[in-house]
Amino acid sequence: MKLKVKDMDIATGGVLIAILNIEDAKRFDLYPEDRITIRKGKKMTTAVVNVAESRKAVSPGKIGLFEEVIGKIKAKQGDNVDIDIQEKPKSIALIKKKLDGHSLTAKETDTIVKHIVQGRLTDIELAYYIASGYMKPLELGEIVALTKSMVKYGGHLKFNKKFIIDKHCSGGVPGNRTTMILVPILAAAGLTMPKTSSRSITSPAGTADTMEVLAPVSQSLDKIKKIVKKTNGCIVWGGAVDLAAADDKMIRVRHSMSIDPEGMLLSSILAKKAAVGSTHVLIDIPLGKDTKIKTKKEAVHLKRMFIKIGKRLGMKVKVIITDGTEPIGNGSGPVLEARDALYIFRRDEKRPLDLEKKSVMMAAEIMKMVGIKDAKKKARQILDSGIAYVKMKEIIKAQGGNPDIDPDKLRLGKYSYTYKSPKSGTIYDIDNITIAKMARIAGAPRDKEAGVYLYKHERQKVKRGEKIFTIYSDSKVKLNYALNILKRRGGITIG
Amino acid sequence: MKLKVKDMDIATGGVLIAILNIEDAKRFDLYPEDRITIRKGKKMTTAVVNVAESRKAVSPGKIGLFEEVIGKIKAKQGDNVDIDIQEKPKSIALIKKKLDGHSLTAKETDTIVKHIVQGRLTDIELAYYIASGYMKPLELGEIVALTKSMVKYGGHLKFNKKFIIDKHCSGGVPGNRTTMILVPILAAAGLTMPKTSSRSITSPAGTADTMEVLAPVSQSLDKIKKIVKKTNGCIVWGGAVDLAAADDKMIRVRHSMSIDPEGMLLSSILAKKAAVGSTHVLIDIPLGKDTKIKTKKEAVHLKRMFIKIGKRLGMKVKVIITDGTEPIGNGSGPVLEARDALYIFRRDEKRPLDLEKKSVMMAAEIMKMVGIKDAKKKARQILDSGIAYVKMKEIIKAQGGNPDIDPDKLRLGKYSYTYKSPKSGTIYDIDNITIAKMARIAGAPRDKEAGVYLYKHERQKVKRGEKIFTIYSDSKVKLNYALNILKRRGGITIG
Numbered sequence: 001m002k003l004k005v006k007d008m009d010i011a012t013g014g015v016l017i018a019i020l021n022i023e024d025a026k027r028f029d030l031y032p033e034d035r036i037t038i039r040k041g042k043k044m045t046t047a048v049v050n051v052a053e054s055r056k057a058v059s060p061g062k063i064g065l066f067e068e069v070i071g072k073i074k075a076k077q078g079d080n081v082d083i084d085i086q087e088k089p090k091s092i093a094l095i096k097k098k099l100d101g102h103s104l105t106a107k108e109t110d111t112i113v114k115h116i117v118q119g120r121l122t123d124i125e126l127a128y129y130i131a132s133g134y135m136k137p138l139e140l141g142e143i144v145a146l147t148k149s150m151v152k153y154g155g156h157l158k159f160n161k162k163f164i165i166d167k168h169c170s171g172g173v174p175g176n177r178t179t180m181i182l183v184p185i186l187a188a189a190g191l192t193m194p195k196t197s198s199r200s201i202t203s204p205a206g207t208a209d210t211m212e213v214l215a216p217v218s219q220s221l222d223k224i225k226k227i228v229k230k231t232n233g234c235i236v237w238g239g240a241v242d243l244a245a246a247d248d249k250m251i252r253v254r255h256s257m258s259i260d261p262e263g264m265l266l267s268s269i270l271a272k273k274a275a276v277g278s279t280h281v282l283i284d285i286p287l288g289k290d291t292k293i294k295t296k297k298e299a300v301h302l303k304r305m306f307i308k309i310g311k312r313l314g315m316k317v318k319v320i321i322t323d324g325t326e327p328i329g330n331g332s333g334p335v336l337e338a339r340d341a342l343y344i345f346r347r348d349e350k351r352p353l354d355l356e357k358k359s360v361m362m363a364a365e366i367m368k369m370v371g372i373k374d375a376k377k378k379a380r381q382i383l384d385s386g387i388a389y390v391k392m393k394e395i396i397k398a399q400g401g402n403p404d405i406d407p408d409k410l411r412l413g414k415y416s417y418t419y420k421s422p423k424s425g426t427i428y429d430i431d432n433i434t435i436a437k438m439a440r441i442a443g444a445p446r447d448k449e450a451g452v453y454l455y456k457h458e459r460q461k462v463k464r465g466e467k468i469f470t471i472y473s474d475s476k477v478k479l480n481y482a483l484n485i486l487k488r489r490g491g492i493t494i495g
Numbered sequence: 496m497k498l499k500v501k502d503m504d505i506a507t508g509g510v511l512i513a514i515l516n517i518e519d520a521k522r523f524d525l526y527p528e529d530r531i532t533i534r535k536g537k538k539m540t541t542a543v544v545n546v547a548e549s550r551k552a553v554s555p556g557k558i559g560l561f562e563e564v565i566g567k568i569k570a571k572q573g574d575n576v577d578i579d580i581q582e583k584p585k586s587i588a589l590i591k592k593k594l595d596g597h598s599l600t601a602k603e604t605d606t607i608v609k610h611i612v613q614g615r616l617t618d619i620e621l622a623y624y625i626a627s628g629y630m631k632p633l634e635l636g637e638i639v640a641l642t643k644s645m646v647k648y649g650g651h652l653k654f655n656k657k658f659i660i661d662k663h664c665s666g667g668v669p670g671n672r673t674t675m676i677l678v679p680i681l682a683a684a685g686l687t688m689p690k691t692s693s694r695s696i697t698s699p700a701g702t703a704d705t706m707e708v709l710a711p712v713s714q715s716l717d718k719i720k721k722i723v724k725k726t727n728g729c730i731v732w733g734g735a736v737d738l739a740a741a742d743d744k745m746i747r748v749r750h751s752m753s754i755d756p757e758g759m760l761l762s763s764i765l766a767k768k769a770a771v772g773s774t775h776v777l778i779d780i781p782l783g784k785d786t787k788i789k790t791k792k793e794a795v796h797l798k799r800m801f802i803k804i805g806k807r808l809g810m811k812v813k814v815i816i817t818d819g820t821e822p823i824g825n826g827s828g829p830v831l832e833a834r835d836a837l838y839i840f841r842r843d844e845k846r847p848l849d850l851e852k853k854s855v856m857m858a859a860e861i862m863k864m865v866g867i868k869d870a871k872k873k874a875r876q877i878l879d880s881g882i883a884y885v886k887m888k889e890i891i892k893a894q895g896g897n898p899d900i901d902p903d904k905l906r907l908g909k910y911s912y913t914y915k916s917p918k919s920g921t922i923y924d925i926d927n928i929t930i931a932k933m934a935r936i937a938g939a940p941r942d943k944e945a946g947v948y949l950y951k952h953e954r955q956k957v958k959r960g961e962k963i964f965t966i967y968s969d970s971k972v973k974l975n976y977a978l979n980i981l982k983r984r985g986g987i988t989i990g
Contacts, residue, residue, distance in 0.1 A: 008505075010514070010552045010559075019505070029941060033751035054562065057505045064505075067549065088751075096752060099629055127619045128752050131626030134594055256528035256583075257591060257623050446521060 001028060003063040005079040011067040016119045018047040018083075019064035025051045028085065033122060035086040038069065040079055045072035046086055048122050068119060091115040095125060098132035106145035113149035116246045126253045130261060138263025143305075144312040146263065150244040150271035155221050157276045159228065161192045163370045166278040167362065168269050170302075171203065172291030174436045175329035175352075175454075178284070179207045179235060180341035181359035181383075184392040186366060187233030188382045194228045194276045196238035204332040204439035204451055208237035213338035213410065213448055215401025227398040234395060244271040266305055274313050280369045281310060281317045282362060286324025290432040296321070318369055322358070326430045326458045329355035333444035333451015333472070335410050342407035345389035354457065356383070413442065413449045413472030415479045419486065421462040425494045430458055434491025435469075441482040442473035449474060452482075468492055496523060498558035500574040506562040511614045513542040513578075514559035520546045523580065528617055530581040533564065535574055540567040541581055543617050563614060586610040590620060593627035601640035608644035611741040621748045625756060633758025638800075639807045641758065645739040645766035650716050652771045654723065656687045658865045661773040662857065663764050665797070666698065667786030669931045669947075670824035670847075673779070674702045674730060675836035676854035676878075679887040681861060682728030683877045689723045689771045691733035699827040699934035699946055703732035708833035708905065708943055710896025722893040729890060739766040761800055769808050775864045776805060776812045777857060781819025785927040791816070813864055817853070821925045821953045824850035828939035828946015828967070830905050837902035840884035849952065851878070908937065908944045908967030910974045914981065916957040920989045925953055929986025930964075936977040937968035944969060947977075963987055 008019065018038060020030060030036065034049045047069050058064040063083065065075060075081060091112045094104060104112075112129065115121050121129075138146065165186060169176060179195055186193050197207035197217075208217045218240040219227065227234045242248065247268045254260060273281050283306050285299045293299050303319035310317030329340045329352040343351035344359070360379045367375035382388045393403035435452050443450030455467045462468065469492075473479040485491075503514065513533060515525060525531065529544045542564050553559040558578065560570060570576060586607045589599060599607075607624065610616050616624075633641065660681060664671060674692055681688050692702035692712075703712045713735040714722065722729045737743065742763045749755060768776050778801050780794045788794050798814035805812030824835045824847040838846035839854070855874045862870035877883050888898035930947050938945030950962045957963065964987075968974040981987075 008552075010503075010505075011548050026941060029935075031750060032747055053506050057503075057562070067552070092752065096754065099626060099752070099754060101630070122751060124618050124622045124748055124751055127622035128626050128754075131594060131623050132630065135596070135627065135630045252527060253619055255526060256617060256619055257587065257594070259591065259594065259623075440524075446524065 001083055002080050003083060004061060005075045005077060005081055006058055006062045006064045007070055007077045008064040008066050015122055016045060016047040016069050016072070017050055017066040018069055019050045019052050019058045021055060021058045021060045021062065022051050022053050023060045025049065030085065033124065035088055037084045037086050038063070038065070038073060039082040039084070040073040040075050043073040045069055046120060089115050089120045091121060092125060095129045095132065099128060101136055103139050103142055104145070106141070106148070109142060109145040110149040110152070113146065113153055113246045116249050117153040123253050126250060130250060130254055130259065130264065133261035133264050134259050137261065140308060140312070143263040143266050143309055146267040147271045147274060147309065147313060150246050150267055151274045154245040154271070154275055155242045157194060157221060157225060159192055159194065159277055163191055163279050164277045165191050165193050165280045165366050165370070166195065166273045166276065167282040167284065167366065168273070169284040170286065170292045172293075172432065173286045173288065173324045174204055174327040174332040174432055174439065175337060175340070175355070176286065176327075177207060177210055177329060177337045177341060177355065178359045178362055180210060180338070181344055181355070181388070182363050182366070183233040183235050184345070184388040184395060185359070185363040185379055185382050187231055187395070188387045188391040189367060189372065189378065191232065191366070191370065192228060193233040194224060195233065195235050196241065196243060196272060196276065197235060198238055200445045204436050204444040205334045205337050206445065207235065208239070209334045209445040209448070210337040210341070211235040213334050214405060215396045215399035217399070219399065227395070231391065231394045231398050233391070234399065236399070238272055243275040244268060247271060262305070266309055270306070270309055270313060270315070273315060278315055280366065281315055282366050282369065283317060283319045284322055284362065285319060286322045288324035288326070288432065291324040316369060318365060320362070320365060327432060327435050327454060328352075328358060330454045331451055332435050332439040333442070334448040335412060336451040336453050336472070339407040339410050342405070344383070345392050346407065347384070347386070348407070411449050413447065413474045415474065415476050416470050416472045417479055417483060418470040419468050419492070421464055421466045421468055421494060423494060424462065424464045426461050427456055427458055427492065428495050429493035430454065431489065431491035434485060434489050437485045437489070438471055438482040441485060442471050442478050443475065447474050450478070462494065496578055497575050498578060499556060500570045500572060500576055501553055501557045501559045502565055502572045503559040503561050510617055511540060511542040511564050511567070512545055512561040513564055514545045514547050514553045516550060516553045516555045516557065517546050517548050518555045520544065525580065528619065530583055532579045532581050533558070533560070533568060534577040534579070535568045535570050538568040540564060541615060584610050584615045586616060587620060590624045590627065594623060596631055598634050598637055599640070601636070601643070604637060604640040605644040605647070608641065608648055608741045611744050612648040618748050621745060625745060625749055625754065625759065628756035628759050629754050632756065635803060635807070638758040638761050638804055641762040642766045642769060642804065642808060645741050645762055646769045649740040649766070649770055650737045652689060652716060652720060654687055654689065654772055658686055658774050659772045660686050660688050660775045660861050660865070661690065661768045661771065662777045662779065662861065663768070664779040665781065665787050667927065668781045668783065668819045669699055669822040669827040669927055669934065670832060670835070670850065671781065672702060672705055672824060672832045672836060672850065673854045673857055675705060675833070676839055676851070676883070677858050677861070678728040678730050679840070679883040679890060680854070680858040680874050680877050682726055682890070683882045683886040684862060684867065684873065686727065686861070686865065687723060688728040689719060690728065690730050691736065691738060691767060691771065692730060693733055695940045699931050699939040700829045700832050701940065702730065703734070704829045704940040704943070705832040705836070706730040708829050709900060710891045710894035712894070714894065722890070726886065726889045726893050728886070729894065731894070733767055738770040739763060742766060757800070761804055765801070765804055765808060765810070768810060773810055775861065776810055777861050777864065778812060778814045779817055779857065780814060781817045783819035783821070783927065786819040811864060813860060815857070815860060822927060822930050822949060823847075823853060825949045826946055827930050827934040828937070829943040830907060831946040831948050831967070834902040834905050837900070839878070840887050841902065842879070842881070843902070906944050908942065908946075908969045910969065910971050911965050911967045912974055912978060913965040914963050914987070916959055916961045916963055916989060918989060919957065919959045921956050922951055922953055922987065923990050924988035925949065926984065926986040929980060929984045932980045932984070933966055933977040936980060937966050937973050938970065942969050945973070957989060
């Protein structure tokens with residue numbers, strides 16, 4: 001059957017959509033979510049049918065195509081196309097199998113991942129897949145298969161090195177930017193660390209947002225390869241290289257319900273490590289009341305899973321469970337966190353010692369994994385001697401940034417408010433969520449110069465009137481909103 | 496924040512969608528599937544955010560509104576609207592609770608149903624809800640609550656009668672149009688039967704498609720009330736009156752995965768009975784290899800559930816498990832099935848005796864339920880005497896059809912092919928799916944005059960060359976396709 005193209009001028013970001021008028025849909029016995037093939041000359045694609053109930057959107061005889069479909073068959077407004085009914089993709093029956101509580105073979109999982117990446121599954125079908133993995137956790141073999149297929153159908157990198165190292169943090173601790181310190185130390189120690197990081201979703205800054213203060217982080221796979229060849233390391237944004245393309249599509253569907261099925265979460269993390277050829281991976285699981293992983297039991301279970309799956313993927317994984325009860329480092333927000341990192345490299349007296357200590361410990365753990373002796377001493381020396389700073393400058397330069405940036409000249413939000421202690425005493429609690437919310441409402445991570453800077457940490461003594469933190473924002477209104485959070489939630493407990 | 500309206504000219508059929516350019520989305524910290532409120536003057540609505548990655552679809556500073564949103568706030572192209580971030584609807588947390596394996600209170604279920612009807616949940620979220628009910632069946636109390644809420648948030652009817660009767664068939668048997676015969680018999684017996692039926696989704700005809708050959712079936716609630724007051728009965732299309740509006744929205748999301756979670760299926764059926772105030776309901780579960788319900792065990796389980804839920808809703812439900820191994824009646828396809836019904840009313844010798852027998856049996860079962868004595872004899876008399884036919888004519892006329900239609904003058908597809916027995920013997924099997932597929936490919940139910948007419952049934956003797964069935968179609972191409980099905984599948988077993 002022939003129809004005339006209407007260019008809908010809408011992009012879904014993945015799924016291939018074609019809209020038919022309800023009269024044509026009835027005539028062809030098509031229903032929303034049915035699949036059709038659309039052919040223009042020798043070009044062909046499949047698409048998912050939506051139905052327009054009014055003639056306004058798409059009139060009979062026409063077919064409304066979204067940008068992804070237009071692109072695939074190079075169609076223009078008014079072109080004639082042929083459409084045909086298509087059988088549903090096999091992956092739908094496989095998702096049904098998961099809903100029925102069965103496990104899938106590696107080949108079956110591979111079919112699902114392939115179809116996700118090809119845009120052949122709708123968001124509804126993806127939601128069913130994710131729900132199945134949430135209500136009945138994937139088996140170990142399924143997680144391994146999912147991870148391998150995610151790597152297969154995404155971008156990947158290969159370095160001819162014996163050791164490729166990586167790290168991951170499960171999150172929930174403001175300011176915990178160890179990657180910024182770890183990569184230069186380890187690269188200076190001669191290890192290869194092609195580190196891809198994420199941007200923030202719910203925190204004041206992701207590592208990618210922070211590094212972006214110092215250098216561009218959206219790099220192509222080719223460029224990453226060059227940077228790492230030159231410097232042994234990089235700190236780039238993973239989202240720019242589609243390391244696990246299927247995962248990006250699944251995250252969108254998980255977002256609205258805020259569910260992270262365990263197996264899919266593990267796959268998502270490890271696929272990105274496998275995609276850059278990692279041989280040794282350190283995973284940091286901070287534990288605290290507001291961290292992503294909340295109980296020791298959960299942390300120990302995850303630790304076991306990470307190690308097992310890593311083994312099946314040929315990666316050595318070490319997991320450390322760390323203290324996540326209060327923010328780490330002084331700054332929360334991209335510029336403040338980047339400044340903390342530079343203070344550490346420059347051995348500035350304003351450097352946050354907690355972040356430095358944790359980073360050196362983690363660097364040493366990784367060095368031990370690959371058999372380096374006296375690891376802690378060596379890591380400390382690389383940092384103390386300024387070698388790490390030289391390496392950081394090399395990486396900043398290789399990524400296209402300015403290596404000579406002065407941390408004290410980084411611009412901060414033009415409005416600020418400094419909270420001072422209402423009494424003398426000891427700080428018992430600094431609430432992660434309050435700090436993160438204040439920083440976000442002040443504008444972070446979108447406004448890089450917004451955030452919260454802490455002068456004090458838990459268990460320290462303060463005098464009445466002494467500074468505890470400063471909020472920075474480019475907007476007076478946002479600054480006031482941020483302060484409201486403190487009033488409403490509390491967040492600093494002094495006793 | 497203020498944005499300028501772009502009228503997207505697209506209707507989703509329910510969900511309220513607003514598209515922001517990715518730059519605005521980033522600026523406002525909004526993600527796809529987030530909720531916003533949109534305000535124009537005093538009019539306000541909520542909507543779900545989609546994000547346009549290109550400037551072509553929606554440029555920065557604009558907001559693309561789908562028809563449902565345009566309608567709610569009476570916006571025009573170029574209008575200024577105010578948008579605000581909105582908390583997610585409470586129903587999302589409740590769906591999450593279901594995914595976590597918990598059951599919901601009646602009030603919680605009510606919130607979900609309300610939000611479904613209001614278009615506040617996206618298809619993704621609905622899919623999660625359905626998946627949860629599929630993987631962990633709803634409890635009895637939840638099904639009752641779901642049914643009550645579906646009735647509450649949909650159209651409903653009230654008749655001041657002691658008995659309101661209804662019936663339902665679980666389906667999968669071509670030609671099984673008992674409703675066409677039952678309603679006139681029971682209405683003639685003085686019972687009130689405001690029957691709403693569905694159109695076909697996968698069969699050659701639904702009751703609504705068949706009745707439509709004789710009279711209009713899309714009637715408003717007011718009109719249905721008038722028809723039933725006048726004649727005691729009606730045979731109308733349920734889809735025209737939104738008897739369970741939430742169910743219609745859920746069916747769309749169930750369609751792509753072909754899953755019918757038990758509790759949701761039970762609710763869907765019984766809500767439509769409760770919405771017209773039914774007091775007595777007969778449920779027919781045909782059993783055969785191709786019927787919807789496939790095993791005795793499943794049928795018995797469903798029977799128990801129907802009765803229990805009915806009781807909780809104040810409805811008396813009787814369930815019969817019947818033979819569904821072969822088509823019932825001779826015709827499959829709207830005109831052929833309507834003709835069968837008229838033959839029965841007119842006591843024509845061409846009438847299908849199996850359909851007549853089953854209909855009389857079912858009419859008697861319903862009459863017994865409300866305490867009528869000698870039910871079978873009475874039902875038979877009403878039919879034999881022509882009283883049922885008079886009643887059918889009254890109903891056809893009340894619905895706006897022509898009561899004097901001659902069954903032999905109903906137009907059939909202009910192309911036909913008659914299949915004759917290749918040998919003499921006994922018919923052992925007539926395959927439901929082959930008959931249904933042939934009829935559908937020939938054009939039914941869209942082309943009312945298409946279908947398959949059977950001259951023989953199982954266990955009858957045939958001579959070589961004797962007619963077994965005729966396929967009717969308005970298209971030679973479709974007729975040939977239909978014949979291919981027989982060649983490919985077989986379907987008539989003679990031994």
